Amino acid sequence: MNLPEEILVEILSRLPVKCLHRFKCVSKLFTCLICDPHFHNKHLRHAQSCSNLESKRLLANIDFDLRVSCSLFSACYNNTNIAWRPNYAASNDKIRKKSISVAVLCSHVNGLFCVSFGPPLGCFDWFEICLWNPTINELRRLPNSSSLSHEETEPHYGLGYDSANDDYVVVRLITNLNDMVPKKRSIRVELYSLKTDSWTPIYQPFPYTMLHDLRDTYFDCHFVNGRFHWMVLCDKSNYHDFSPVIVSLDLSNYEYKDIPQPNYTKVPNTLVSWKDAIGIVVLDGRLCVCCNYIERGSFDLWTMKDYGVHQSWTMMLSIPTIDGILASLNLSSWYLVPLYLFENGDVLLKTGKIRSTGERNILVYKKDKKVFEPILLGASNVYTETLISPHRYIGTPAALRIVKLLMGVSRDRLIQYVSY
Known part of the structure; x- marks a missing residue:
């Protein structure tokens, strides 16, 4: 039975990535459709709108460059028989044999991760930054824009998606430590475009001089609503008097803007205790x-329902952390980091300690019962399986093979593909 191409695309766009990879060997037409970036975007939209927990995965690191993942459904509802799937960040044996470490640098976007390869964090001349899709196990090394000097800190990275240009963008913040006074330091900003495969400096100065560096517990940078976001510290009067500020960078015009914060009820204007972590x-x-x-002894989670509207901040959760299961698990002094919000209001969280490399516990907070349920150890990221490739804009040998497969495809389809 021959189906119209439009119907075939609709059917395929609703299938899991694992099935689509097998279907590429069915015919040249299937290969052409599944490898088309337009189809990748369509498949992504279906995956994002779908509440199927099988397409959502927990990513965990076992040792050095080895990554494994399991479905979110398996972790939360079938934890007695979790099916772990190997996900190798290193795409060839030569890298894996070096036993170098792999670190996820920021929150993922559309199934893509920004990762680094190299010795432990803190070195300046070692690391390679790559974009990696663990679902299809494709890896692309980013070019170097400039060498880092020992007067500069290790960069802080973020990953975003420029919907206006259909481009994936990496942002890099680098702090100059030449001046010992924090408020006199400078932060330079660079953007990497996957389409152009190049770095571009942002000449408008970063408005603050200190990031709220909680990278061992929280990622520094998060992307939403077409903007990168950081939690920074504003030097109000002296070195010991800092106030947390959320600052954003708009990808459409490269302008910085402060984001209004919730009306905190338990925290003063300054971080009086180093033990308080606001991320x-x-x-x-x-x-x-x-x-x-x-x-x-508490954890509060606020959400901005209408982006940029101060009055829309709503407290979703307020959990005591001294009593209950956290204390029984000896986790009452650990920080909680939410990973995923379920439709029924339950929240998947991981535990962490700033400046600690200990194992993370994964918990589910049952909102109705107001209890925690421990899940597993080691997982640290929740992502959606997608077909988005870090090579999607690059003229690679694989792309040339796809062009050859277009021979015999209809003229209209060929024009559509070439004009992309």
């Missing part, structure tokens, strides 16, 4: 603020 995350496509009050 940002993105859940269900919304900017969120996490408040871990260690000395007060």
Whole structure:
């Protein structure tokens, strides 16, 4: 039975990535359709709108460059028989044999991760930055824009998607430490475009001099609503008086803007205790603020329902962390970081400690019952399986093979593909 191409595309766009990879050997037409970036975007939209937990996966690291993943459904509802799937960040044996470490640098976007290869963090001349899709196990090394000097800190990275240009963008913040006074330091910003495969400096100065560096617990940068977001520290009067600020960078005009924060009820204007950790995350496509009050023994989760509207900040959760299961698991002094928000209001969280490399526990907070349920150890990222390739704009030998497969495809389809 021959189906019209439009119907075939609709059917294929609803299938899991694993099935689509097998179907590429069915025919030249199937290969052409599944390898088309337009189809990748269509498949992505279906995956994002679907609530199927099988397409959502937990990514965990086992040792050095080895990554494994399991479905979110398996982790939360079938944890007695979790099916782990190997996901190798290193795409060839030569890299894997070096036993070099792999670190995820920021939150993923559309199934793509920004990762680094090299020795432990803190070195300046070692790392390679790559874009990696663990679902299809494709890896692309980013070019170097300039060498880092020892007067500069290790860069802070973020990953975003420019919907106006259908481009994936990496942002890099580099702090100059020549001046010992924090408010006199400077932060330079660079953007990498996957379409042009090049770095471009942002000449408009970054408005602050200190990031709220919680990278061992929270990612520094989060992308939502076409903007990168960071939690920074504003030097109000002296070195010991800092106020947290959320600053954004708009990809459409490269302008910085402060984002209004919630009306915190438990935290003063300044971070009086180093044990308090206030970080940002993105859940269900919304900017969120996490408040871990260690000395007060509570965790608050705020979400901005209408982006940029101060009055839309809503407290989703307020959880005591001194009593209950956290204390029984000896986790009452750990920070909570939300990973995923379920449709029924339950929240998947991981535990972490700033400046600690200990194992992370994965918990599910049951909102109705107001209890935690431990899931597993080691997982740290939730992502959606997609076909988005880090090579999608690059003229690679694989792309040339696809062009050859177009021979015999209809003229209209060929024109559509070539004009992309």
